[in-house]
Amino acid sequence: MSTFQAPKGTYDLLPPDSAVFLAVREAIAAPLRRAGYGYVETPGFEQVELFSRGVGESTDIVTKEMYTLTTKGGDELALRPEGTASVLRASLEANLHRGGNLPVKLWYSGSYYRYEQPQAGRYRHFSQVGAEAIGAEDPVLDAELIILAVDAYRSLGLRDFRLLLNSLGDKECRPVYRTALQDFLRGLDLDEDTRRRIEINPLRVLDDKRDSVQKQLVGAPLLRDHLCEACKAYHEQVRELLTAAGVEYEDDPKLVRGLDYYTRTTFEFVHGGLGSQSAVGGGGRYDGLSEMIGGPALPSVGWALGVDRTVLALKAEGVELELPAPTQVFAVPMGEEARRVLFGAVTELRRAGVATDFAFGGKGLKNAMKSANRSGARFAIVAGERDLAEGVVQVKDLESGEQTAVPVDGIVGALRERLA
Numbered sequence: 218m219s220t221f222q223a224p225k226g227t228y229d230l231l232p233p234d235s236a237v238f239l240a241v242r243e244a245i246a247a248p249l250r251r252a253g254y255g256y257v258e259t260p261g262f263e264q265v266e267l268f269s270r271g272v273g274e275s276t277d278i279v280t281k282e283m284y285t286l287t288t289k290g291g292d293e294l295a296l297r298p299e300g301t302a303s304v305l306r307a308s309l310e311a312n313l314h315r316g317g318n319l320p321v322k323l324w325y326s327g328s329y330y331r332y333e334q335p336q337a338g339r340y341r342h343f344s345q346v347g348a349e350a351i352g353a354e355d356p357v358l359d360a361e362l363i364i365l366a367v368d369a370y371r372s373l374g375l376r377d378f379r380l381l382l383n384s385l386g387d388k389e390c391r392p393v394y395r396t397a398l399q400d401f402l403r404g405l406d407l408d409e410d411t412r413r414r415i416e417i418n419p420l421r422v423l424d425d426k427r428d429s430v431q432k433q434l435v436g437a438p439l440l441r442d443h444l445c446e447a448c449k450a451y452h453e454q455v456r457e458l459l460t461a462a463g464v465e466y467e468d469d470p471k472l473v474r475g476l477d478y479y480t481r482t483t484f485e486f487v488h489g490g491l492g493s494q495s496a497v498g499g500g501g502r503y504d505g506l507s508e509m510i511g512g513p514a515l516p517s518v519g520w521a522l523g524v525d526r527t528v529l530a531l532k533a534e535g536v537e538l539e540l541p542a543p544t545q546v547f548a549v550p551m552g553e554e555a556r557r558v559l560f561g562a563v564t565e566l567r568r569a570g571v572a573t574d575f576a577f578g579g580k581g582l583k584n585a586m587k588s589a590n591r592s593g594a595r596f597a598i599v600a601g602e603r604d605l606a607e608g609v610v611q612v613k614d615l616e617s618g619e620q621t622a623v624p625v626d627g628i629v630g631a632l633r634e635r636l637a
Contacts, residue, residue, distance in 0.1 A: 226333065226341030232543070238344065240538050241527050242326055245346040245369040252365055254324040254348055259303040261328065262286075265293040270509050271302035271478055273418060282331040296330035300347040301478070301503065301519055302510065308351050309512040319352035320517070326524075338494030338526050347500075349519035351507075356451050359482040359502060359518050360458035366486065366498065366520055367464050373527070374536040378497060380464065381485045383472035384452040385420070386444050387504065391480075394443035395419055405433045424473040439470040448481060455482055478503040482518065488526075490533025497530050498522030546573040546632055547589035547615075551582055551601035559600055559610070562628045569629050571636065590615060596632060 223229055230238055269279050284296040297303050304323055308314065313321045326346045333339055348365065350358050363380070370378055386394060398419045407415075407422075411430065414421050423434065444452070459466055466484075474483050483501030491497070500520025507515035531538070548563050550556040559575070566573040574592055576585035582599075589597040599620075600610040609622040612631060623631045 224341070226335035228340065228342070236540050236543070237528055237531075237538060238524055240540055241373065241524050241531075242344075242346055244373045245366075245522055245524075245527070246324060246326065247372070248365040248368045249324040249348050252322070252361065254322040254350075257304055257307060257323040257325050258327065259297070259300075259307050259325070261330075262294045262296050263303055263306065265295045267302050267306055267510060268295055268298060271305075271506055272299060273421075273478065278331060282333055284330050284332060297327075298329055298331045300325055300327065300329065300345060300521055301349060302506070304347070304349050304519075305351060305506060305512070305515075305517065306510060308349075309507065309510070309515075314352050314513070314515055320350040320358060321352055322348075322350050324348045336494065338491050338529055340525060344524040345498075345521045346524060347519060347521035349517060351517040352515045354502075354504060354516035356454035356482075357458060359455045360462070362500065362518055362520055363455075363459060363484060364462050364464055366500075366522060369522070370486070370527070373531060373538065375488075375527070375530055375534060377490060377534055378486050378488045378530065380466040381469040381472050381487060381499075382456070382459075382466045383469050383483050384441065384444060384448055384481050385473070385479050385483050385501070386440055386448050387480050390443055390445035390448055391440070394438065394440050397438045397443065398423075401437050407433075420473050423471055434471075437471075441468075441470045451481055474499055474501060478506040478509065480504045484520075486522070488530040488533065491526060491529055494526070496523075497526040542572065542593050542595070544572050544574045544592040544594045545596070545636055546571055547592050547594040547597045548573065548575045549582065549585040549589060549597055549599045550576065551599070554602060554605055555600040558605060558625060559598060562598065562610070562625070565629050566632060569633060571629075571632060596635065598628065598632075 265285055268283060272278050278298045283298050286294050288294060304325055308321055308323065324347065328342055328344055330342055332341060335341060348362060350362060367380065385391065399415055402415045402419055402422055407430065411422060411425065423437065425431065472483055472485060474485060479501040481502040481504065485499035486497045487495040488497050489495065498521060502518040504516040506517065507513060546566055548559040550559040563573045563575050576588055580588065586597065595615060597613045597615055598610050599613060604610055609624055610628060611620050612623045613620040
Protein backbone atom coordinates (compact mmCIF):
# COMPACT_ATOMS: atom_id res chain seq x y z
CA MET A 218 0.00 0.00 0.00
CA SER A 219 1.38 3.40 -0.98
CA THR A 220 1.83 6.11 1.62
CA PHE A 221 -0.14 8.48 -0.62
CA GLN A 222 -3.64 8.26 -2.11
CA ALA A 223 -5.54 10.29 -4.70
CA PRO A 224 -7.09 13.41 -3.10
CA LYS A 225 -10.69 13.19 -1.94
CA GLY A 226 -13.17 13.58 -4.80
CA THR A 227 -10.64 12.64 -7.49
CA TYR A 228 -9.78 9.40 -9.26
CA ASP A 229 -7.01 7.76 -11.24
CA LEU A 230 -7.63 6.53 -14.78
CA LEU A 231 -5.92 3.19 -15.30
CA PRO A 232 -6.12 0.39 -17.88
CA PRO A 233 -8.39 -1.22 -18.87
CA ASP A 234 -10.96 1.44 -17.81
CA SER A 235 -8.90 4.28 -19.30
CA ALA A 236 -9.45 2.80 -22.77
CA VAL A 237 -13.20 3.46 -22.41
CA PHE A 238 -12.57 7.10 -21.44
CA LEU A 239 -10.31 7.58 -24.44
CA ALA A 240 -12.93 6.03 -26.73
CA VAL A 241 -15.62 8.35 -25.35
CA ARG A 242 -13.44 11.42 -25.89
CA GLU A 243 -12.72 10.34 -29.44
CA ALA A 244 -16.39 9.67 -30.19
CA ILE A 245 -17.40 13.13 -28.94
CA ALA A 246 -14.60 14.86 -30.84
CA ALA A 247 -15.09 13.03 -34.16
CA PRO A 248 -18.30 14.83 -35.28
CA LEU A 249 -16.73 18.18 -34.33
CA ARG A 250 -13.67 17.61 -36.50
CA ARG A 251 -15.93 16.65 -39.41
CA ALA A 252 -17.78 19.95 -38.94
CA GLY A 253 -14.65 22.11 -39.14
CA TYR A 254 -13.88 22.62 -35.45
CA GLY A 255 -10.16 22.99 -34.68
CA TYR A 256 -8.51 21.83 -31.47
CA VAL A 257 -7.61 24.35 -28.74
CA GLU A 258 -5.84 23.75 -25.44
CA THR A 259 -5.68 26.30 -22.63
CA PRO A 260 -3.77 26.40 -19.30
CA GLY A 261 -5.19 24.52 -16.33
CA PHE A 262 -5.32 27.77 -14.37
CA GLU A 263 -6.33 31.34 -15.22
CA GLN A 264 -6.74 34.69 -13.50
CA VAL A 265 -9.54 34.48 -10.94
CA GLU A 266 -11.26 37.50 -12.47
CA LEU A 267 -11.78 35.71 -15.80
CA PHE A 268 -14.20 33.32 -14.10
CA SER A 269 -15.72 35.79 -11.62
CA ARG A 270 -16.60 38.09 -14.53
CA GLY A 271 -17.57 35.44 -17.06
CA VAL A 272 -19.12 32.63 -15.02
CA GLY A 273 -20.76 35.05 -12.59
CA GLU A 274 -20.20 36.35 -9.06
CA SER A 275 -23.49 34.85 -7.87
CA THR A 276 -22.87 31.31 -9.08
CA ASP A 277 -21.95 28.49 -6.71
CA ILE A 278 -18.99 27.80 -8.99
CA VAL A 279 -17.41 31.18 -8.16
CA THR A 280 -18.62 31.67 -4.58
CA LYS A 281 -18.07 28.14 -3.25
CA GLU A 282 -16.36 25.79 -5.68
CA MET A 283 -13.29 27.41 -7.29
CA TYR A 284 -9.83 26.28 -6.28
CA THR A 285 -7.86 29.51 -5.93
CA LEU A 286 -4.23 30.24 -5.16
CA THR A 287 -1.88 33.19 -4.79
CA THR A 288 1.44 32.89 -6.61
CA LYS A 289 4.79 33.99 -5.18
CA GLY A 290 4.44 37.05 -7.39
CA GLY A 291 1.06 37.91 -5.88
CA ASP A 292 -1.14 36.88 -8.80
CA GLU A 293 -4.58 35.50 -7.91
CA LEU A 294 -5.20 32.37 -9.98
CA ALA A 295 -7.90 29.71 -10.13
CA LEU A 296 -7.88 26.16 -11.43
CA ARG A 297 -10.32 26.28 -14.33
CA PRO A 298 -13.85 25.24 -13.23
CA GLU A 299 -15.19 25.25 -16.81
CA GLY A 300 -13.92 25.65 -20.35
CA THR A 301 -15.82 28.38 -22.19
CA ALA A 302 -14.29 31.44 -20.53
CA SER A 303 -10.76 30.09 -21.06
CA VAL A 304 -11.36 29.22 -24.72
CA LEU A 305 -12.91 32.62 -25.44
CA ARG A 306 -10.02 34.35 -23.65
CA ALA A 307 -7.51 32.41 -25.75
CA SER A 308 -9.38 33.21 -28.97
CA LEU A 309 -9.50 36.92 -28.14
CA GLU A 310 -5.84 37.03 -27.11
CA ALA A 311 -4.82 35.45 -30.43
CA ASN A 312 -7.22 37.74 -32.39
CA LEU A 313 -8.77 34.74 -34.13
CA HIS A 314 -11.96 36.74 -34.65
CA ARG A 315 -10.06 39.19 -36.88
CA GLY A 316 -9.19 36.53 -39.44
CA GLY A 317 -12.35 37.32 -41.39
CA ASN A 318 -13.79 33.81 -41.21
CA LEU A 319 -16.48 33.82 -38.53
CA PRO A 320 -17.52 31.89 -36.63
CA VAL A 321 -14.26 30.70 -35.10
CA LYS A 322 -15.01 27.02 -34.44
CA LEU A 323 -12.99 25.34 -31.68
CA TRP A 324 -13.15 22.14 -29.66
CA TYR A 325 -11.22 21.13 -26.57
CA SER A 326 -10.73 18.31 -24.09
CA GLY A 327 -9.33 18.51 -20.59
CA SER A 328 -9.64 18.36 -16.83
CA TYR A 329 -11.65 20.82 -14.72
CA TYR A 330 -11.81 21.41 -10.99
CA ARG A 331 -14.57 22.31 -8.54
CA TYR A 332 -14.63 21.94 -4.77
CA GLU A 333 -17.85 19.99 -4.38
CA GLN A 334 -19.21 17.29 -2.09
CA PRO A 335 -18.05 14.10 -3.81
CA GLN A 336 -20.73 11.63 -4.87
CA ALA A 337 -21.46 9.32 -7.78
CA GLY A 338 -21.13 11.38 -10.96
CA ARG A 339 -19.79 14.46 -9.15
CA TYR A 340 -16.05 14.80 -8.67
CA ARG A 341 -13.66 17.57 -7.69
CA HIS A 342 -11.58 16.73 -10.73
CA PHE A 343 -13.52 15.82 -13.86
CA SER A 344 -13.08 15.54 -17.60
CA GLN A 345 -15.01 17.26 -20.38
CA VAL A 346 -15.00 17.63 -24.14
CA GLY A 347 -16.35 20.97 -25.29
CA ALA A 348 -17.03 22.99 -28.43
CA GLU A 349 -17.40 26.72 -29.05
CA ALA A 350 -18.51 28.63 -32.15
CA ILE A 351 -17.41 32.25 -31.66
CA GLY A 352 -18.56 35.34 -33.52
CA ALA A 353 -21.86 34.52 -35.20
CA GLU A 354 -25.51 34.82 -34.20
CA ASP A 355 -27.39 32.24 -36.21
CA PRO A 356 -29.98 29.66 -35.12
CA VAL A 357 -28.42 27.24 -37.62
CA LEU A 358 -25.22 27.36 -35.57
CA ASP A 359 -27.10 26.61 -32.34
CA ALA A 360 -28.80 23.67 -34.05
CA GLU A 361 -25.51 22.45 -35.52
CA LEU A 362 -23.85 22.17 -32.13
CA ILE A 363 -26.80 20.39 -30.55
CA ILE A 364 -26.97 17.93 -33.45
CA LEU A 365 -23.22 17.24 -33.21
CA ALA A 366 -23.62 16.38 -29.51
CA VAL A 367 -26.60 14.12 -30.24
CA ASP A 368 -24.67 12.38 -33.02
CA ALA A 369 -21.74 11.81 -30.66
CA TYR A 370 -23.96 10.18 -28.04
CA ARG A 371 -25.69 8.04 -30.65
CA SER A 372 -22.36 6.89 -32.10
CA LEU A 373 -21.46 5.56 -28.64
CA GLY A 374 -24.70 3.57 -28.50
CA LEU A 375 -26.44 5.76 -25.91
CA ARG A 376 -30.20 5.82 -26.31
CA ASP A 377 -31.77 6.79 -22.98
CA PHE A 378 -30.61 10.41 -22.87
CA ARG A 379 -33.02 13.34 -23.14
CA LEU A 380 -32.45 16.82 -24.53
CA LEU A 381 -34.00 19.69 -22.55
CA LEU A 382 -34.36 23.01 -24.40
CA ASN A 383 -35.16 26.57 -23.38
CA SER A 384 -34.57 30.20 -24.32
CA LEU A 385 -33.25 32.73 -21.79
CA GLY A 386 -34.05 35.78 -23.90
CA ASP A 387 -31.66 38.66 -24.53
CA LYS A 388 -30.84 42.15 -23.25
CA GLU A 389 -34.11 43.44 -24.69
CA CYS A 390 -36.59 41.14 -22.98
CA ARG A 391 -34.78 39.63 -20.01
CA PRO A 392 -34.83 42.82 -17.86
CA VAL A 393 -38.65 42.81 -17.88
CA TYR A 394 -38.70 39.17 -16.83
CA ARG A 395 -36.00 39.79 -14.22
CA THR A 396 -38.19 42.39 -12.54
CA ALA A 397 -41.24 40.10 -12.55
CA LEU A 398 -39.22 37.19 -11.16
CA GLN A 399 -37.66 39.34 -8.42
CA ASP A 400 -41.11 40.51 -7.31
CA PHE A 401 -42.24 36.88 -7.05
CA LEU A 402 -39.12 35.63 -5.26
CA ARG A 403 -39.09 38.39 -2.65
CA GLY A 404 -42.37 37.01 -1.31
CA LEU A 405 -40.90 33.53 -0.61
CA ASP A 406 -39.41 32.10 2.57
CA LEU A 407 -35.73 31.90 1.56
CA ASP A 408 -32.40 31.96 3.40
CA GLU A 409 -30.15 35.04 3.36
CA ASP A 410 -27.74 33.71 0.70
CA THR A 411 -30.63 33.01 -1.67
CA ARG A 412 -32.17 36.42 -0.96
CA ARG A 413 -28.89 38.07 -1.92
CA ARG A 414 -28.93 36.06 -5.13
CA ILE A 415 -32.38 37.49 -5.96
CA GLU A 416 -30.82 40.94 -6.22
CA ILE A 417 -27.72 39.83 -8.19
CA ASN A 418 -29.12 37.24 -10.61
CA PRO A 419 -32.62 35.99 -9.78
CA LEU A 420 -32.56 33.40 -12.58
CA ARG A 421 -29.99 31.48 -10.52
CA VAL A 422 -32.68 30.84 -7.87
CA LEU A 423 -34.62 28.82 -10.45
CA ASP A 424 -31.60 26.50 -10.70
CA ASP A 425 -31.58 25.81 -6.94
CA LYS A 426 -31.85 22.02 -6.52
CA ARG A 427 -33.15 22.03 -2.91
CA ASP A 428 -36.67 20.66 -2.52
CA SER A 429 -37.52 23.39 -0.01
CA VAL A 430 -36.86 26.00 -2.70
CA GLN A 431 -38.33 24.11 -5.67
CA LYS A 432 -41.66 23.64 -3.85
CA GLN A 433 -41.97 27.41 -3.46
CA LEU A 434 -41.18 28.04 -7.14
CA VAL A 435 -44.49 26.55 -8.29
CA GLY A 436 -46.29 29.39 -10.05
CA ALA A 437 -43.13 31.43 -10.67
CA PRO A 438 -43.26 33.56 -13.81
CA LEU A 439 -41.67 31.84 -16.82
CA LEU A 440 -39.26 33.51 -19.20
CA ARG A 441 -41.00 32.06 -22.25
CA ASP A 442 -44.00 34.27 -21.42
CA HIS A 443 -41.77 37.37 -21.51
CA LEU A 444 -39.70 36.72 -24.64
CA CYS A 445 -39.59 39.49 -27.23
CA GLU A 446 -40.69 38.71 -30.77
CA ALA A 447 -37.09 38.42 -32.02
CA CYS A 448 -36.18 35.85 -29.34
CA LYS A 449 -39.38 33.90 -29.97
CA ALA A 450 -38.62 33.73 -33.70
CA TYR A 451 -34.99 32.75 -33.06
CA HIS A 452 -35.96 29.96 -30.67
CA GLU A 453 -38.62 28.66 -33.02
CA GLN A 454 -36.05 28.37 -35.81
CA VAL A 455 -33.77 26.32 -33.56
CA ARG A 456 -36.66 24.01 -32.68
CA GLU A 457 -37.64 23.59 -36.34
CA LEU A 458 -34.06 22.78 -37.37
CA LEU A 459 -33.73 20.15 -34.65
CA THR A 460 -37.02 18.55 -35.62
CA ALA A 461 -36.00 18.46 -39.29
CA ALA A 462 -32.76 16.71 -38.27
CA GLY A 463 -34.66 14.03 -36.37
CA VAL A 464 -33.57 15.30 -32.95
CA GLU A 465 -36.14 14.88 -30.21
CA TYR A 466 -36.21 17.47 -27.41
CA GLU A 467 -38.33 18.54 -24.48
CA ASP A 468 -39.21 22.18 -23.86
CA ASP A 469 -38.19 23.01 -20.28
CA PRO A 470 -39.22 26.57 -19.35
CA LYS A 471 -37.35 26.38 -16.02
CA LEU A 472 -34.02 25.33 -17.51
CA VAL A 473 -31.40 27.91 -16.55
CA ARG A 474 -28.04 26.04 -16.19
CA GLY A 475 -25.43 27.05 -13.64
CA LEU A 476 -23.59 29.86 -15.44
CA ASP A 477 -24.51 33.52 -15.73
CA TYR A 478 -23.35 34.09 -19.29
CA TYR A 479 -26.11 32.22 -21.17
CA THR A 480 -28.54 34.08 -23.46
CA ARG A 481 -31.26 32.81 -25.78
CA THR A 482 -30.71 29.11 -26.57
CA THR A 483 -29.85 26.97 -23.56
CA PHE A 484 -29.96 23.18 -23.39
CA GLU A 485 -29.03 20.22 -21.25
CA PHE A 486 -28.61 16.49 -21.82
CA VAL A 487 -29.86 14.32 -18.96
CA HIS A 488 -29.81 10.58 -18.40
CA GLY A 489 -32.16 8.65 -16.15
CA GLY A 490 -29.54 6.13 -15.08
CA LEU A 491 -27.36 8.59 -13.16
CA GLY A 492 -29.56 9.30 -10.14
CA SER A 493 -29.56 12.85 -8.77
CA GLN A 494 -26.60 13.90 -10.96
CA SER A 495 -28.59 13.32 -14.15
CA ALA A 496 -26.94 15.93 -16.39
CA VAL A 497 -24.35 14.48 -18.76
CA GLY A 498 -23.70 17.71 -20.65
CA GLY A 499 -25.16 20.96 -21.86
CA GLY A 500 -24.55 24.44 -23.11
CA GLY A 501 -26.09 27.38 -24.87
CA ARG A 502 -25.64 30.78 -26.44
CA TYR A 503 -23.53 33.41 -24.65
CA ASP A 504 -23.75 36.57 -26.74
CA GLY A 505 -22.44 38.97 -24.09
CA LEU A 506 -19.53 37.02 -22.61
CA SER A 507 -16.85 38.51 -24.85
CA GLU A 508 -17.72 42.02 -23.68
CA MET A 509 -17.82 40.84 -20.04
CA ILE A 510 -14.15 39.82 -20.24
CA GLY A 511 -12.99 42.90 -22.16
CA GLY A 512 -13.44 41.85 -25.78
CA PRO A 513 -15.62 43.15 -28.62
CA ALA A 514 -19.20 42.05 -29.20
CA LEU A 515 -18.93 38.44 -30.37
CA PRO A 516 -22.16 36.46 -30.19
CA SER A 517 -21.23 32.83 -29.54
CA VAL A 518 -22.61 29.42 -28.65
CA GLY A 519 -21.10 26.25 -27.23
CA TRP A 520 -21.39 23.18 -25.03
CA ALA A 521 -19.44 20.86 -22.78
CA LEU A 522 -20.12 17.13 -22.37
CA GLY A 523 -18.90 15.26 -19.30
CA VAL A 524 -16.66 12.30 -20.14
CA ASP A 525 -17.04 10.83 -16.64
CA ARG A 526 -20.82 11.04 -16.71
CA THR A 527 -21.04 9.73 -20.25
CA VAL A 528 -19.08 6.64 -19.12
CA LEU A 529 -21.53 6.22 -16.21
CA ALA A 530 -24.46 6.54 -18.63
CA LEU A 531 -22.98 3.83 -20.86
CA LYS A 532 -22.66 1.55 -17.84
CA ALA A 533 -26.25 2.31 -16.79
CA GLU A 534 -27.49 1.20 -20.22
CA GLY A 535 -25.20 -1.81 -20.30
CA VAL A 536 -23.42 -0.52 -23.41
CA GLU A 537 -20.00 -2.08 -23.98
CA LEU A 538 -17.86 -0.26 -26.51
CA GLU A 539 -15.99 -2.24 -29.15
CA LEU A 540 -12.42 -1.29 -28.35
CA PRO A 541 -9.37 -2.26 -30.41
CA ALA A 542 -7.21 -4.90 -28.76
CA PRO A 543 -4.30 -3.21 -26.92
CA THR A 544 -2.06 -6.08 -28.07
CA GLN A 545 -2.45 -8.10 -31.26
CA VAL A 546 0.82 -10.00 -31.26
CA PHE A 547 3.04 -11.15 -28.37
CA ALA A 548 6.66 -12.21 -28.90
CA VAL A 549 8.08 -15.07 -26.79
CA PRO A 550 11.85 -15.62 -27.24
CA MET A 551 13.76 -18.60 -25.87
CA GLY A 552 17.43 -17.70 -25.56
CA GLU A 553 19.54 -14.59 -26.19
CA GLU A 554 19.70 -14.90 -29.96
CA ALA A 555 15.91 -15.24 -30.11
CA ARG A 556 15.53 -12.15 -27.88
CA ARG A 557 17.59 -10.14 -30.38
CA VAL A 558 15.78 -11.44 -33.46
CA LEU A 559 12.26 -11.22 -32.03
CA PHE A 560 12.81 -7.76 -30.60
CA GLY A 561 13.77 -6.64 -34.10
CA ALA A 562 10.58 -8.28 -35.43
CA VAL A 563 8.52 -6.53 -32.73
CA THR A 564 9.91 -3.17 -33.80
CA GLU A 565 9.08 -3.88 -37.45
CA LEU A 566 5.54 -4.98 -36.59
CA ARG A 567 4.90 -1.85 -34.55
CA ARG A 568 6.18 0.32 -37.39
CA ALA A 569 3.79 -1.54 -39.69
CA GLY A 570 0.87 -0.61 -37.44
CA VAL A 571 0.52 -3.91 -35.56
CA ALA A 572 0.10 -3.61 -31.76
CA THR A 573 2.85 -5.87 -30.48
CA ASP A 574 4.34 -6.67 -27.06
CA PHE A 575 7.32 -8.66 -25.82
CA ALA A 576 8.10 -11.12 -23.02
CA PHE A 577 10.49 -8.94 -21.02
CA GLY A 578 12.67 -10.12 -18.18
CA GLY A 579 13.89 -13.44 -19.57
CA LYS A 580 10.79 -15.42 -18.55
CA GLY A 581 10.59 -19.16 -19.14
CA LEU A 582 8.33 -20.46 -21.88
CA LYS A 583 5.44 -21.34 -19.55
CA ASN A 584 5.32 -17.94 -17.82
CA ALA A 585 5.88 -16.11 -21.08
CA MET A 586 2.92 -17.86 -22.70
CA LYS A 587 0.77 -16.96 -19.67
CA SER A 588 1.73 -13.32 -20.26
CA ALA A 589 0.83 -13.70 -23.94
CA ASN A 590 -2.64 -15.00 -23.05
CA ARG A 591 -3.20 -12.29 -20.41
CA SER A 592 -2.25 -9.59 -22.93
CA GLY A 593 -5.28 -10.39 -25.09
CA ALA A 594 -3.12 -10.93 -28.16
CA ARG A 595 -4.49 -13.04 -31.00
CA PHE A 596 -1.09 -14.43 -32.03
CA ALA A 597 2.18 -15.31 -30.33
CA ILE A 598 5.56 -15.45 -32.05
CA VAL A 599 7.71 -18.14 -30.43
CA ALA A 600 11.33 -18.83 -31.36
CA GLY A 601 14.26 -20.82 -29.97
CA GLU A 602 17.72 -21.76 -31.21
CA ARG A 603 16.47 -24.66 -33.36
CA ASP A 604 13.85 -22.44 -35.05
CA LEU A 605 16.40 -19.75 -35.83
CA ALA A 606 18.85 -22.32 -37.18
CA GLU A 607 16.14 -23.24 -39.69
CA GLY A 608 15.44 -19.56 -40.44
CA VAL A 609 11.86 -19.61 -39.05
CA VAL A 610 9.73 -18.65 -36.05
CA GLN A 611 6.56 -20.33 -34.81
CA VAL A 612 3.35 -18.27 -35.10
CA LYS A 613 0.72 -19.58 -32.69
CA ASP A 614 -2.98 -18.70 -32.92
CA LEU A 615 -3.89 -18.19 -29.25
CA GLU A 616 -7.59 -18.79 -29.96
CA SER A 617 -7.38 -22.05 -31.93
CA GLY A 618 -4.01 -23.27 -30.68
CA GLU A 619 -2.85 -23.81 -34.29
CA GLN A 620 0.87 -23.25 -34.80
CA THR A 621 2.76 -22.75 -38.08
CA ALA A 622 6.36 -22.01 -39.05
CA VAL A 623 6.98 -18.67 -40.75
CA PRO A 624 10.28 -17.45 -42.28
CA VAL A 625 12.02 -14.82 -40.15
CA ASP A 626 12.01 -12.34 -43.03
CA GLY A 627 8.29 -12.91 -43.62
CA ILE A 628 6.96 -12.30 -40.09
CA VAL A 629 5.42 -8.87 -40.77
CA GLY A 630 3.64 -9.90 -43.97
CA ALA A 631 2.34 -13.16 -42.52
CA LEU A 632 0.90 -11.55 -39.39
CA ARG A 633 -0.63 -8.60 -41.23
CA GLU A 634 -2.35 -11.08 -43.55
CA ARG A 635 -3.69 -13.13 -40.63
CA LEU A 636 -4.88 -10.08 -38.70
CA ALA A 637 -6.67 -8.70 -41.77
